[in-house]
Amino acid sequence: MAQVLPVTAPARLMVLEGIPAPVWVIGLLLLLMPALASNFVLFQIFGWSFILGMIALSLMVLAGYGGMVSLIQMTVGALAGYVVAILGTSGVPQISLGWPWWLHIPLAILVATLFGTLVGALAVRTEGIYTIMITLAIAAAFFYFTRQNYGIFNGYTGFNNVVPPALFGVDWRQPVPFYYLTLGCATLSYLAVVWMARTPFGLALQGVRDNPRRMSALGFSVTAHRILAYSFASVIAAVGGILLVWQNAQVVPGTAGIPQVIDILVIAVVGGLKRPIGPFIGALIYALLSVFSSDILLAFGMSGERFKLVVGLGFLAVVFFSPDGVLGLWERWRARPQGSGRDLRPANREARP
Amino acid sequence: MMPSVAERLNAAGSANALELRGVTRLFGALAALTDVTLNVRPGERRAVLGSNGAGKTTLFNCVTGDFPPSSGTIRFFGEDVTNFPPHERIRRGLRRTYQISALFTGLSVLDNVYLACRGVSRGRFSLIRPRAGDTLLQSAEGLIEAVHLQDVRDRLVGELSHGQQRQLEIALALAGAPRFILFDEPAAGLSPKERAELIEILTSMPAHIGFIIIEHDMDVALRVVESVTMLHNGRIFKEGRPEEIESDGEVQELYLGGGHG
Amino acid sequence: MGTLHSFIARYPIWAIAILVLIVALAWLIVAPWPPGLEEAMGRKRVFLNAILSGITLGALYFLVASGFTLVFGLMRNVNLAHGSLYLLGGYIGYGVADVTGYWLLAFPVVFILVGALGLLLQHQVFRRMEGEELRQTMVTIGISIVLADLMLWFWGGQSYQLLSPDWLSGPTTLPLVSSIRPNGEAVYLSYPLVRIAILIAAIVIGLAMWFVLNRSRLGMLIRAGVDDRDILAASGVRIQYVFLAVFAFGAGMAGMAGIVGGTFQSLSPGEDTRFLLASLVVVIVGGMGSIPGAALGAVIIGLAEQVGLVYAPTYSVVFTFLIMATVLAFRPQGLLGAKH
Numbered sequence: 001m002a003q004v005l006p007v008t009a010p011a012r013l014m015v016l017e018g019i020p021a022p023v024w025v026i027g028l029l030l031l032l033m034p035a036l037a038s039n040f041v042l043f044q045i046f047g048w049s050f051i052l053g054m055i056a057l058s059l060m061v062l063a064g065y066g067g068m069v070s071l072i073q074m075t076v077g078a079l080a081g082y083v084v085a086i087l088g089t090s091g092v093p094q095i096s097l098g099w100p101w102w103l104h105i106p107l108a109i110l111v112a113t114l115f116g117t118l119v120g121a122l123a124v125r126t127e128g129i130y131t132i133m134i135t136l137a138i139a140a141a142f143f144y145f146t147r148q149n150y151g152i153f154n155g156y157t158g159f160n161n162v163v164p165p166a167l168f169g170v171d172w173r174q175p176v177p178f179y180y181l182t183l184g185c186a187t188l189s190y191l192a193v194v195w196m197a198r199t200p201f202g203l204a205l206q207g208v209r210d211n212p213r214r215m216s217a218l219g220f221s222v223t224a225h226r227i228l229a230y231s232f233a234s235v236i237a238a239v240g241g242i243l244l245v246w247q248n249a250q251v252v253p254g255t256a257g258i259p260q261v262i263d264i265l266v267i268a269v270v271g272g273l274k275r276p277i278g279p280f281i282g283a284l285i286y287a288l289l290s291v292f293s294s295d296i297l298l299a300f301g302m303s304g305e306r307f308k309l310v311v312g313l314g315f316l317a318v319v320f321f322s323p324d325g326v327l328g329l330w331e332r333w334r335a336r337p338q339g340s341g342r343d344l345r346p347a348n349r350e351a352r353p
Numbered sequence: 354m355m356p357s358v359a360e361r362l363n364a365a366g367s368a369n370a371l372e373l374r375g376v377t378r379l380f381g382a383l384a385a386l387t388d389v390t391l392n393v394r395p396g397e398r399r400a401v402l403g404s405n406g407a408g409k410t411t412l413f414n415c416v417t418g419d420f421p422p423s424s425g426t427i428r429f430f431g432e433d434v435t436n437f438p439p440h441e442r443i444r445r446g447l448r449r450t451y452q453i454s455a456l457f458t459g460l461s462v463l464d465n466v467y468l469a470c471r472g473v474s475r476g477r478f479s480l481i482r483p484r485a486g487d488t489l490l491q492s493a494e495g496l497i498e499a500v501h502l503q504d505v506r507d508r509l510v511g512e513l514s515h516g517q518q519r520q521l522e523i524a525l526a527l528a529g530a531p532r533f534i535l536f537d538e539p540a541a542g543l544s545p546k547e548r549a550e551l552i553e554i555l556t557s558m559p560a561h562i563g564f565i566i567i568e569h570d571m572d573v574a575l576r577v578v579e580s581v582t583m584l585h586n587g588r589i590f591k592e593g594r595p596e597e598i599e600s601d602g603e604v605q606e607l608y609l610g611g612g613h614g
Numbered sequence: 615m616g617t618l619h620s621f622i623a624r625y626p627i628w629a630i631a632i633l634v635l636i637v638a639l640a641w642l643i644v645a646p647w648p649p650g651l652e653e654a655m656g657r658k659r660v661f662l663n664a665i666l667s668g669i670t671l672g673a674l675y676f677l678v679a680s681g682f683t684l685v686f687g688l689m690r691n692v693n694l695a696h697g698s699l700y701l702l703g704g705y706i707g708y709g710v711a712d713v714t715g716y717w718l719l720a721f722p723v724v725f726i727l728v729g730a731l732g733l734l735l736q737h738q739v740f741r742r743m744e745g746e747e748l749r750q751t752m753v754t755i756g757i758s759i760v761l762a763d764l765m766l767w768f769w770g771g772q773s774y775q776l777l778s779p780d781w782l783s784g785p786t787t788l789p790l791v792s793s794i795r796p797n798g799e800a801v802y803l804s805y806p807l808v809r810i811a812i813l814i815a816a817i818v819i820g821l822a823m824w825f826v827l828n829r830s831r832l833g834m835l836i837r838a839g840v841d842d843r844d845i846l847a848a849s850g851v852r853i854q855y856v857f858l859a860v861f862a863f864g865a866g867m868a869g870m871a872g873i874v875g876g877t878f879q880s881l882s883p884g885e886d887t888r889f890l891l892a893s894l895v896v897v898i899v900g901g902m903g904s905i906p907g908a909a910l911g912a913v914i915i916g917l918a919e920q921v922g923l924v925y926a927p928t929y930s931v932v933f934t935f936l937i938m939a940t941v942l943a944f945r946p947q948g949l950l951g952a953k954h
Contacts, residue, residue: 141932204477308766316757
């Protein structure tokens with residue numbers, strides 16, 4: 001299905017074709033959301049969903065298009081957040097260098113991307129199943145290290161008061177501006193991934209996923225492709241991480257603790273690993289559950305603390321009944337026998353936008 | 354640094370296209386290939402025949418680079434490629450088809466061929482989508498026509514018939530500027546009409562492209578080659594011209610008499 | 615031993631380097647230290663303690679990781695709930711020891727209970743997802759999340775410490791010289807008896823596993839399956855029974871390791887993650903599906919952690935990570951892992 005190109009369309013429109021209609025509707029709704037929703041919903045639910053969605057999208061790129069399930073994405077994001085705190089301003093002036101935003105933000109993205117690339121270089125030369133283990137182990141090492149190191153990472157306390165720069169005189173951490181900021185970044189990431197999937201690079205990446213031996217016999221360096229996929233994914237994760245740190249106004253070791261790292265995988269799987277919109281769906285579900293689960297649990301007469309139990313059971317249910325996540329449910333519902341003779345493509349498990 | 358086409362043709366004139374010396378491949382205690390030495394000249398058409406388990410596919414895998422030989426050397430147009438990874442050998446002009454079609458079933462025919470063209474050219478990591486007049490795209494289109502698949506250009510490979518998939522395999526092998534191709538049982542599962550088409554494609558290939566063909570179908574194999582190497586139990590058993598091999602008593606007894614697969 | 619010979623033949627320089635290292639280490643441990651060395655490296659007693667702590671911690675890591683590596687090697691199932699089984703075993707063991715007063719009784723009880731849970735999981739869950747490696751891993755993640763919260767609910771957030779029984783409590787004297795008194799008398803190192811006991815038990819268990827793997831029919835099937843799943847399937851043996859046995863055993867081992875960990879250190883939420891990670895690192899370093907690999911990896915990681923903790927506390931985590939990264943960079947299949 002990943003057509004290389006429809007020959008006559010001008011370049012600009014080529015990004016937009018292949019985005020399903022429901023996404024357009026949602027997009028429009030999102031643009032107008034501040035008129036409908038409260039500040040809390042804008043900041044805590046949507047803002048958080050866009051951010052988590054971006055980081056989970058980074059995982060989806062590697063897992064869905066590249067066939068590599070990597071657990072390093074949240075760590076990459078946290079590292080970017082740490083670099084912003086260390087090079088920029090924070091509540092820990094003895095470590096933070098106070099560099100201007102146009103310096104510390106790009107550097108943060110660069111450092112995080114380099115880190116992600118390095119992890120990729122370590123992880124791609126083994127069989128696919130090792131990738132989860134290796135990336136999880138490295139993520140854990142990062143967590144323990146940031147918790148113990150006080151010289152650079154300020155250990156257990158981390159950095160507080162890490163806020164976005166006041167560009168154009170706007171306090172970007174206010175609900176409405178933050179909403180648009182995260183919406184904008186999420187949209188850009190989504191479009192970037194949609195675009196990438198049909199470039200020679202993206203096409204080759206999917207080929208590497210499906211038959212690495214064949215790709216090698218066509219002249220592609222499988223290892224190089226996989227590592228570059230990590231680089232591409234890391235950029236998205238880095239931006240998401242910076243936004244996350246701004247939202248919390250702090251970065252601590254627990255930002256990329258093991259539960260958080262695994263939650264990203266849960267989000268991506270629940271949403272669906274086959275299309276770039278999946279991670280955002282999963283993130284929204286996660287955000288809603290996080291915020292409202294204690295109320296739901298209390299309504300059922302259970303202690304409001306059992307949020308994780310609900311998440312775990314829900315995740316198990318999804319994995320059992322719909323391994324393609326919510327998107328998979330949607331696809332199966334759409335493809336159910338209609339009796340109207342609709343042309344149904346043969347079921348293929350390729351990821352597509 | 355990749356040599357230019359002129360240099361390559363020059364080198365092609367002087368060196369053997371493919372040179373195996375003492376190649377042995379062990380799998381644990383099993384010797385799949387033992388001390389195989391063979392030379393193939395540029396543009397030469399050769400068949401490697403032998404019963405199942407004779408080591409033919411292992412030979413191909415060694416030449417492609419799926420695994421290194423346990424001992425021995427492999428030279429491709431004068432260059433020692435014994436320890437090169439597969440993609441380095443492919444970029445130097447080697448190509449291969451597979452006994453069981455190794456295609457990307459979820460992509461279209463055009464995408465498959467385009468990937469093959471990309472693999473041996475620059476811009477493998479390009480994040481720029483190809484425009485209408487893209488040269489690689491045109492090469493891909495040309496290849497599709499050469500194997501008579503233009504009617505199914507946009508269909509998913511998974512929807513093609515077996516014969517069409519085998520034709521696509523060949524198109525992939527012709528991508529870029531191949532200097533030498535390894536055909537692994539290209540006639541497997543083809544109808545007589547498709548077999549005739551295959552023979553036509555193989556015999557009408559440009560003269561500078563040499564190939565080795567593994568085949569069980571002796572009719573196809575002997576019709577398109579000028580020399581034959583017979584393998585038996587991992588060793589070279591006999592070499593000669595097609596008519597010699599066909600009429601050889603030992604070959605008949607060992608290979609044809611027992612009923613080949 | 616054939617592999618040892620081929621290793622020495624192919625990497626003579628490495629073999630010599632490792633031999634030199636072993637001899638140096640042996641000398642450091644056994645011989646009394648001259649005063650200059652003590653000035654440079656601190657007291658020998660501290661060094662000996664670090665080494666022994668590292669090895670005994672390695673014993674604990676081996677107990678946890680051996681089940682993990684078998685399950686992965688044979689069934690290609692990355693069981694990320696392995697740490698949860700460890701913690702569950704520890705908590706249950708604490709309960710048993712607390713109620714009955716017998717520490718030793720905890721072991722068989724935990725092995726049976728946690729092993730039964732493993733049996734249930736393999737039979738009811740993983741068997742239905744044969745071949746879907748990623749999906750199995752996801753399920754183990756879900757199980758670990760659920761188990762972690764259930765354990766938090768039931769046992770709360772506090773730390774539990776198992777007390778070693780009286781007959782194992784207290785120090786024992788080892789035949790290692792830690793220093794020489796001014797009058798020329800040797801002072802021997804005293805070290806907690808329970809840790810030595812666990813070390814011995816781990817060695818015994820490791821040898822028993824090696825024995826079963828290399829000398830019994832079941833072991834032969836397991837090794838064949840680790841090497842090549844298809845051969846095992848084609849052999850006509852009811853591989854599902856082998857899988858059940860291996861998974862149950864691995865779970866039981868993890869549970870028993872929980873008792874040990876609760877005695878050496880303590881049990882609390884978060885320990886499940888910690889020991890899962892330890893298993894991951896041990897197996898990455900040592901090699902998948904290899905019991906000797908798990909032993910080697912466990913000792914290396916245990917030593918790195920403890921020695922690092924004593925001599926360079928802020929960076930002990932970095933050591934472990936560096937070891938792992940180095941192995942990944944130069945020998946991705948692990949030190950004793952098979953190249954696929």
